[in-house]
Amino acid sequence: MIIIENCAIATVDTAGTEYASGHVVVDGNRIVAVGAGPAPVPAGEGARRVRHVDGTGCLATPGLVNTHHHLYQWITRGLATDATLFEWLTELYPVWARIDAADVHAAARAGLGWLALSGCTTSTDHHYVFPDGAGDVLAAEIEAARSIGLRFHPTRGSMDRGRSDGGLPPDEVVEDIDTILAATEAAIDTYHDPSPEAMLRIGIAPCSPFSVSDRLLAEARQLATRRGVMLHTHLAETTDEEEFCQATHGCTPVEYLDSLGWLGEDVWLAHCVHLSDGAVKRLGATGTGVAHCPSSNARLGAGLAPAADLLEAGVPVGLGVDGAASQESGLLAEELRQALYVARLRGGPTALRARQALAMGTIGGARCIGRQAELGSLEAGKLADIALWRLDGLGHADITDPVAALVLGPPAPLELLTVNGGVVVSGGELRTASHTELAASARAAHRGLMARDPEHPEHTHQGRTS
Template identity: 45%
Template sequence: MTVDLLVTDAYLYIDRGWEVANGWLAIKDGRVHAIGDGSRDAPAAQSVISAQGRLVTPGLVNAHHHMYQNLTRAYAPVTNGTLFEWLQGLYPLWADLDEESVYLSTSVAMVELLMGGCTTSMDHMYVHPRPFLIDAQFRAARDIGFRFHATRGSMTRSVEDGGLPPASVVQDEDTILADSERLVAAFHDPAPGAMGRVALAPCSLFSVSERIMTESARLAEKHDLRLHTHLAEDHDEDSYCAEIYGCTPTEYFERVGWATPRSWVAHYIYPTGDEIDRLARAGVCTAQCPCSNMMIGGGTADALDMRRRGMRVGLGCDGSASTDHASMWLETRMALLLGRFRHGPHAMSARDALDMATRGGAACLGWEDEIGHLRPGACADLVIWSMSEVAAAGALSDPVEAWLRCAPAAAGTTIVNGRVLVSDGVPLLANLGDILRDHAREARRIQRLDR
């Protein structure tokens, strides 16, 4: 049998507890077909890529992002604000989003993620000043060949209702629910190997009505979907829930029917130990966003403690206007440093961080059977990592540890669904120059630099 693509001369990190030095990996029909070491004959292949001894891992999985926000990266008036100050400063700008700006920002985000070794990402699109914005995201994912798990975000409470955003970016309940049904029918593919799926994702407990929370849970059950939201991200959220609902954010999350294996939450910085235990028993997963949380200075989830309590934890780069980048490699390195800083040098290894960035993210998306590992039958989403000879000089004993310690690393080759999308560090997207030019124009418009 001839396979489609063969990666040879690689140090293969296939999954937890399975690594092959001097290995090869065969791809056929978008799937991992077979794995072997140098002592086994590899199958004939239409194309062969030599990893030249470099580390090959599963593609990283981004479990929390806001792709449109790269239109307002490092926006000077709010760069040193708190979370709520940051949001209040940017919501009026995001009110100018339209289909073209969302298509362009999504394209840039996906290319940036590919260059950082990410092959599957969700996106939390919760700002809807105009219709069909998520449709534009699916067009971008299709044009690039990226594996995409969109989440239909929503907000119902504007400043007039005691919320943070202007009225122009929130929607009424019936519009949100009807559009959720439309997007599921149009884009959600539950089949194995899907390139596009949809989840439901009210922005936060303080930005939507109780009806949206409960109806989203009902729709998720009806259509077998995942659920996502921000949770326990800021102390102001505690105060809000105590005043409005007479309980903590986690207690409200449970009250509205979200404490199920369908759910994963972003941040989860300020729960109690008992709350973590309850959500872990319920099967809820968490996405830690190390760089974004530290940039805003709002603390960060204790991922190691959550994992010890039985909660699955993935990683997310969060919005590119808070962390200002979309490198899942950098988030993985930062998760390693945070874990060791918080719990000591014996607490966390590079393999633990890699597990969060692969298996952990796949668990958040409910996709662990097919992505986040390279076992035969898995989706052929993988990365051949590249590092300069200077940065890697002397790193001879452990390529996985060296991958995060000897910075920086980047994706030399990124493969999604068996297709090479980044080669020699360069994205294989013919119109990338046009996208960047048009993105710059839209960023100037949204930041109001031409007015």
């Protein structure tokens, strides 16, 4: 049993309940009590196995949910830093074509460890590059998540439309449809846990409209419906994608997915930057979720996603850091502030409030991945995924409102992070892995990957190491 006391609490429940000083009680992997003032005194056997956490100077929130990532990209950061999305992909596809399972394991452990230190308790991942001879890269990232201790929703991604078929990726990084579908179903058979307490669930994620065929999208939809798993893809990220869809399919990206049965409560889409008013309403009407990735969209100059409009239309909106190669910071907590900034750049100072940003990072993300009944708010009966943020240091102590301090202030250190009732971070330190070892392994994987192509620009750009 864990009892957290004397902290401010933002429950992010439907009523927006908050406590200036309160308690959260965890028994096993479930929250059993949340309220004002001191916690009830445990009796009997429970009293002998209590871990007391003094939360004075802290804010307790639900753990953050990362709704879009590409963990393998952690070891390819800092490349094509001044490129558009299509330019960036063109430079990086050949690099990613050389990854193997060991690379992915090192990258995923580093990325997930970093996410944990930024308050993330659940992360998705969209892995869509499966080079020949690379080994089982999906298994590699699943094992990485187990070692770090985060709740994990990886998606078996795919690309079947290479340049020779009018797509963007080079032919050497695409797969044929039969291979994709067989591997996807095998991943569901092997790993997917549909239980309410699941630490691991599998989704299906063809990459994007410019890298997959109509047939793959249609058959992925059929497989997801048959197996009862979620669907995910990139959509409407750039004007280049809009132009591609108009030229290739004669419609917008949202209309294209809609024509293939790809809108619904079992679907969440990454980015959705360039949407018409009609598209926003259609996503709301169908309950289709959106993973808002403000820092990545800014880094690539893709645009300002209409997150406030999506929320107004009833769309489930979560936050994502996106792949570390297009968003080198990788701190999920920072996306709370970036989401607020983007909304206000579009719509002014009242377009999005701090508490709405926190809700996107917690219950909004849980809605995107179909876990709102178990995750995303601090309520009795929900799974014990909790972040306790220290707000009494120099960077936050004089900010009156603790939620505003978390969202608008500098990154807050974590006093405690629990996932499924287990401690992953305490006292600002990752407890499930060595921070130093994660960094060393990721650096070694990066060097090994880049060394496989001595002609790559990293070896000639001033200030970079190989």
